[in-house]
Amino acid sequence: METTIIIIVAVVLVLSVAIKAIFFPPKFPESKTFKCARCAKISTHSDRTVEAWRRGFTKLYCSSCHQKWLQSQPQVKPSGGGCVSVLFIAALLPSAIIGFLKWIV
Numbered sequence: 190m191e192t193t194i195i196i197i198v199a200v201v202l203v204l205s206v207a208i209k210a211i212f213f214p215p216k217f218p219e220s221k222t223f224k225c226a227r228c229a230k231i232s233t234h235s236d237r238t239v240e241a242w243r244r245g246f247t248k249l250y251c252s253s254c255h256q257k258w259l260q261s262q263p264q265v266k267p268s269g270g271g272c273v274s275v276l277f278i279a280a281l282l283p284s285a286i287i288g289f290l291k292w293i294v
Contacts, residue, residue, distance in 0.1 A: 194290055218242050225251040 217239060222231050226248035234242070238249045250258065 190294065191287065191290070198286075216243055223249045225249065225254055227251075227254040 218234055222233050223238065224231055227250055230251050232238075232251040235252065237252075237255070241249060
């Protein structure tokens with residue numbers, strides 16, 4: 190019984206990833222270059238600018254202007270523990286699902 194449920198969950202996950210990759214491929218800008226919104230330099234897209242374009246940003250910045258902007262931003266102290274929390278949840282999630290399924294059956 191447990192093995193069947195695990196196999197079904199695994200098949201559903203694999204199929205959902207495959208369907209997403211086939212029917213919803215990642216979009217890319219029409220042109221390989223863009224004009225920097227700050228210095229007007231023509232630059233090629235990087236992973237950062239492609240992701241910004243996918244998120245709907247219309248003003249894109251070259252790497253040097255982006256670095257200048259990053260340096261002008263106040264440094265935010267990381268909270269720490271975010272990774273540990275995610276790992277803790279990821280470690281307990283399969284056990285919680287199996288325990289829940291045993292409880293309802």
